[in-house]
Amino acid sequence: MRxxxxxxxxxxxxxxxxxxxxxxxxxxRMADGRRRGAAWRVGIxxxxxxxxxxxxxxxxxxxxxxxxxxxxxxxxxxxSEDRAILEAHYNLDQPLLTQYGLYLSGLARRDMxxxxxxxxxxxxxxxxxxxxxxxxxxxxxxxSSAIGFAAGVSAAWRRGGRVDRRLLTVMTVLxxxxxxxxxxxxxxxxxxxxxxxxxxxxxxxxxQSYGQLYKLADVGYHLVLPxxxxxxxxxxxxxxxxxxxxxxxxxxxYMVAARAKGxxxxxxxxxxxxxxxxxxxxxxxxxxxxFAAGGSMFVETVFQYPGMASLMLPAIxxxxxxxxxxxxxxxxxxxxxxxxxxxxxxxxxxxRVRTE
Amino acid sequence: xxxLDDLSVAANSSTGTRTRSLGWVGLVIIAxxxxxxxxxxxxxxxxxxxxxWDFLQGPSWRHPLGTNRIGQDLASQMIEGARSSLLVAxxxxxxxxxxxxxxxxxxGWRRGWVDLVVMRVVDVFLATPxxxxxxxxxxxAGRDLLVVAAVIALLFWPGPARTLRSQVLSLRRRAxxxxxxxxxxxTVHMLRRHIVPEVxxxxxxxxxxxxxxxxxxxxxxxFMGIGDPSRTSWGSIMRDAxxxxxxxxxxxxxxxxxxxxxxxxxxxxxxTFVGMAVEQRINPRLARHHTGRA
Numbered sequence: 001m002r003x004x005x006x007x008x009x010x011x012x013x014x015x016x017x018x019x020x021x022x023x024x025x026x027x028x029r030m031a032d033g034r035r036r037g038a039a040w041r042v043g044i045x046x047x048x049x050x051x052x053x054x055x056x057x058x059x060x061x062x063x064x065x066x067x068x069x070x071x072x073x074x075x076x077x078x079x080s081e082d083r084a085i086l087e088a089h090y091n092l093d094q095p096l097l098t099q100y101g102l103y104l105s106g107l108a109r110r111d112m113x114x115x116x117x118x119x120x121x122x123x124x125x126x127x128x129x130x131x132x133x134x135x136x137x138x139x140x141x142x143x144s145s146a147i148g149f150a151a152g153v154s155a156a157w158r159r160g161g162r163v164d165r166r167l168l169t170v171m172t173v174l175x176x177x178x179x180x181x182x183x184x185x186x187x188x189x190x191x192x193x194x195x196x197x198x199x200x201x202x203x204x205x206x207x208q209s210y211g212q213l214y215k216l217a218d219v220g221y222h223l224v225l226p227x228x229x230x231x232x233x234x235x236x237x238x239x240x241x242x243x244x245x246x247x248x249x250x251x252x253x254y255m256v257a258a259r260a261k262g263x264x265x266x267x268x269x270x271x272x273x274x275x276x277x278x279x280x281x282x283x284x285x286x287x288x289x290x291f292a293a294g295g296s297m298f299v300e301t302v303f304q305y306p307g308m309a310s311l312m313l314p315a316i317x318x319x320x321x322x323x324x325x326x327x328x329x330x331x332x333x334x335x336x337x338x339x340x341x342x343x344x345x346x347x348x349x350x351x352r353v354r355t356e
Numbered sequence: 357x358x359x360l361d362d363l364s365v366a367a368n369s370s371t372g373t374r375t376r377s378l379g380w381v382g383l384v385i386i387a388x389x390x391x392x393x394x395x396x397x398x399x400x401x402x403x404x405x406x407x408x409w410d411f412l413q414g415p416s417w418r419h420p421l422g423t424n425r426i427g428q429d430l431a432s433q434m435i436e437g438a439r440s441s442l443l444v445a446x447x448x449x450x451x452x453x454x455x456x457x458x459x460x461x462x463x464g465w466r467r468g469w470v471d472l473v474v475m476r477v478v479d480v481f482l483a484t485p486x487x488x489x490x491x492x493x494x495x496x497a498g499r500d501l502l503v504v505a506a507v508i509a510l511l512f513w514p515g516p517a518r519t520l521r522s523q524v525l526s527l528r529r530r531a532x533x534x535x536x537x538x539x540x541x542x543t544v545h546m547l548r549r550h551i552v553p554e555v556x557x558x559x560x561x562x563x564x565x566x567x568x569x570x571x572x573x574x575x576x577x578x579f580m581g582i583g584d585p586s587r588t589s590w591g592s593i594m595r596d597a598x599x600x601x602x603x604x605x606x607x608x609x610x611x612x613x614x615x616x617x618x619x620x621x622x623x624x625x626x627x628t629f630v631g632m633a634v635e636q637r638i639n640p641r642l643a644r645h646h647t648g649r650a
Contacts, residue, residue: 048479051480173625176621178575180594181594181617181620294486312488
């Protein structure tokens with residue numbers, strides 16, 4: 001680990017320094033409040049990833065139904081010879097454990113195989129859809145974080161006041177509305193009642209000859225409603241957390257002391273309260289990536305956005321093992337990596353979080 | 357809509373009386389739903405799945421909420437949806453809390469390696485994207501409503517488990533509990549007489565939030581078309597409405613799409629309100645009105 005951060009004397013090492021200023025290694029809070037090192041964190045990350053991959057691999061295969069039966073039912077009957085050829089092609093005739101080994105080694109080589117319905121490379125398909133999901137999730141997480149943080153601190157600052165009460169009501173209601181209901185409501189309001197926004201897709205087709213700026217604006221225009229739905233879905237939790245944390249921070253002795261020595265209100269809010277709220281907030285943002293991934297599937301479905309949902313749901317319906325496994329694994333990697341990054345940054349941001 | 361299990365809802369409330377009256381409002385809404393669901397066979401005038409020639413009709417005396425594209429009475433479907441939602445809420449919510457509470461109690465009480473193993477499993481669960489996993493497992497485990505409820509419980513127990521564990525850990529440090537252990541009280545006695553009564557209300561609050569999440573997930577699955585195909589749910593009504601391409605060219609969405617949306621929102625709000633009132637009982641300090649800023 002390299003030294004860094006704003007805290008003095010932070011040369012993180014594995015053994016504790018005996019000098020007057022104790023050096024400490026970075027550590028992370030686990031679900032039980034215990035603090036562990038970065039290696040432990042990465043270990044949990046890998047174990048979780050492995051668990052998800054394994055569940056996603058075995059679950060469809062031990063359940064009744066298989067992709068080739070699904071193909072046969074969809075189109076024409078598949079005779080046993082063709083079936084055997086196809087099974088051999090997709091390694092479906094191998095024992096489960098062999099298939100599992102092949103799958104893991106494929107993943108390690110970043111080879112996710114071919115789809116069973118069509119034989120297209122799975123990696124390519126995902127590469128086409130994943131950016132849209134990332135755009136939707138990223139925009140929503142960023143916007144909801146900014147609004148949630150600002151609104152939460154302001155509400156707590158004027159606790160019990162009119163702003164606080166209004167915000168509280170709005171956020172409590174928002175918190176109770178699922179994303180798919182929000183998305184449908186926005187669709188009905190701003191596409192059907194007042195036709196302001198496009199109803200589907202992420203960009204207008206056949207615009208190759210238009211300028212880059214136009215295309216960018218077009219993508220943004222298509223993004224407004226889906227991103228609003230997901231943002232509103234994420235906002236309630238963040239607001240509540242920031243407000244509650246700020247209220248508890250405001251009661252701390254150091255706030256009283258800072259106020260007593262005449263720190264201006266603005267600085268008090270930004271430096272003394274805001275920075276202390278930032279850390280628990282970061283944890284929630286990390287946890288929300290998982291919720292955003294789930295919510296994004298719903299929102300994409302409602303707005304027919306060409307993200308991962310448009311790949312995953314048909315894949316599930318057709319029992320297309322390689323494709324749907326890849327979709328889940330990609331989502332899992334996305335969420336887990338975000339959590340890992342949050343955990344690793346946490347120790348960097350908070351000089352107090354050290355072992356011993 | 358992202359229920360984080362360890363965030364206190366009651367800390368939201370600025371005044372105690374308001375929270376309490378909202379709690380009653382929520383309770384009345386839920387009670388109404390329960391009565392509707394229980395008395396459904398006697399209240400409804402049509403079976404929810406019966407199709408008729410009276411399709412796409414607006415609200416009328418015969419069909420209070422109109423009919424859908426294949427002439428099914430939407431009011432009956434809404435009532436049937438309430439039954440599905442409440443069934444899932446009770447089964448999945450109950451399952452989540454029973455599993456979570458048992459695991460949390462045992463982990464907090466036994467401590468040591470049991471605790472260590474349990475909390476590592478909880479870590480893995482909390483870091484996993486559980487919604488997509490729910491879609492996958494729900495689809496393969498079978499689309500039956502009971503199976504959906506079981507899968508929800510199996511995926512979401514770690515939240516209550518973590519809350520319960522930390523409660524037990526802090527409770528057992530109290531003097532009278534230490535004294536009881538010192539006088540030779542056994543595990544069963546301690547849990548029954550000292551721990552469970554203390555965490556009772558917390559369990560109720562956890563149950564309420566788990567019920568809300570279950571309703572949301574069940575309707576969401578049905579909305580995506582991966583719910584129980586043999587049952588009408590608020591989510592499946594929304595899906596049917598969304599699948600009808602002519603929906604937006606008339607006012608049909610007003611009585612077809614909007615009612616299930618409102619039903620979901622108000623049910624979840626009602627559960628939130630009751631939850632807020634319960635949490636205020638647990639910790640009245642949270643609701644006290646502060647005038648000072650510091």
